[in-house]
Amino acid sequence: MRDSQIEITMLTSLADIPATEWDACACADGAPGSRPTDPFTTHRFLLALETSGSVGPRTGWQPRYLIARQNDELIGAAPMYVKSHSQGEYIFDHNWAHAYENAGGRYYPKLQIAVPFTPATGPRLLARTSHQAAARAALVQGAVQLAAENGLSSLHITFCTEEEALAGAQMGLLHRVTQQFHWQNAEYSDFDDFLRTMSSRKRKNIRKERITAQEFGGTISALTGDQIRPEHWDAFWRFYQDTGARKWGTPYLTRAFFEQAHETLRDDILLVMAEHGGKPIAGALNFIGRDTLFGRYWGAIEDHPCLHFEICYYQAIDYAIAQGLRRVEAGAQGEHKLARGYLPRPTHSLHWIADQGLSRAVAQYLRAERAAVDEEIEVLTNFGPFRKVSGESE
Incomplete structure (x- = not known):
């Protein structure tokens, strides 16, 4: 043609x-x-x-x-x-x-x-x-x-x-x-600077959620590039399968995709991982654009209060502010994102x-x-x- x-x-x-x-x-x-x-x-x-x-x-x-x-x-x-x-x-x-x-x-x-x-x-x-x-x-x-x-x-x-x-x-x-719901960066200096723009009740609620999440008894790490190791994908595959089975019946991505991502996409990825008792128990996969962080997948094999909000939304905001990114796109659906600073676009x-x-x-x-x-x-x-x-x- x-x-x-x-x-x-x-x-x-x-x-x-x-x-x-x-x-x-x-x-x-x-x-x-x-x-x-x-x-x-x-x-x-x-x-x-x-x-x-x-x-x-x-x-x-x-x-x-x-x-x-x-x-x-x-x-x-x-x-x-x-x-x-x-x-x-x-x-x-x-x-x-x-x-x-x-x-x-x-x-x-x-x-x-x-x-x-x-x-x-x-x-x-x-x-x-x-x-x-x-x-x-x-x-x-x-x-x-x-x-x-x-x-x-x-x-x-x-x-x-x-x-x-x-x-x-x-x-x-x-x-x-x-x-969708997106978070916009108004040139915040840090997370507290962002919180100061919120109503008192919402600000207190987010601070409470972050404290609750971070008291789950483990550690949270934000990894990108060579910080991401093959064993992180072994853990994330378990998280992804759990979420996929509950949401879609069959996960869309294959295990081989994550192996390929490790080889060719690590520099495009921010992987937020939570460990508890010496083992990974939850994680969120984000992709990094020039001025946007794209939240894609989340999963967990243990249930801890507010950990989902911390790993998916607040850690993403932390990273965007630190890197000077203009926004965070947190994926499809979810009006619960509104209370956490993500507005409809x-x-x-x-x-x-x-x-x-x-x-x-x-x-x-x-x-x-x-x-x-x-x-x-x-x-x-x-x-x-x-x-x-x-x-x-x-």
Whole structure:
């Protein structure tokens, strides 16, 4: 396929393209060798999902990476998958699938431009800065054409940036707005400086939670890079299996993914581990972006009061302040994050649906949903834990 001399092709494995070439698009906004905006669309992260068997045959995530070239130069790329279900997406379309199939249609398979199992906002239509608009348009056109030519029901681009969402809407895609809870760093000097911005009751509650958690009888360590050892992954795999079995039935990531992460992703990772009685008993896995810490997975094999809040939320805030990061994205769901300083923020996705009747119905639904999400964000923000009067005493 060609669009204004841009050729769109498709790869079934990232092993078929050099990391430097892919990352020239995935990390186009940074200096060579610098930390990417987020690590999730880098060659090393996506290839780890693939080589570990976390995506591929029998997972419902079949890789079909889109490649855009102009005059033999790679100018754009997108991590795309053929999906046979709607698991691991976090911007869910189960109701759309049920409605379509109840009407006699076939919703699966579908196309998904996304980072599997990763509800973190970031670029999805990867492009060299000098070719951004043209590459984005060609990737969208190519993906829609592939879906239409192969009789697929739909295309979904999830957790894209707001800029991509607005551009996609101009191209005729349906724009969906949902929300998550993020912590914002107002250039705090330390955790107490952050607490001073909160109401007295919320501030006291957080201090009490931190004391309770840290009195569990063990130690908490925040590890990154070479501080992370293979035995840490042995422990974290046990935590992850426990959480996965309770939340999803079957964990999304394989054990081999964590082995690959140790080899190629350690510098992208902050691993917070709690030990009790000389053994690891809980942990949280975070990924480090240029200005954001992304909370991903948590698990525990012992139950201790408030330890979840400490390891997942407060340790993340500590790290973000110390490293000068602008925010912490703590993953999907969880209004309990609000009381701990994480405020609602909009997230964005784009959708193309082949059946015009379903497309019109979804468009109508999305307009109503967007209004509801806007109202929810406003209400939750007003009920947030921060002081309403700047002169309130501590």
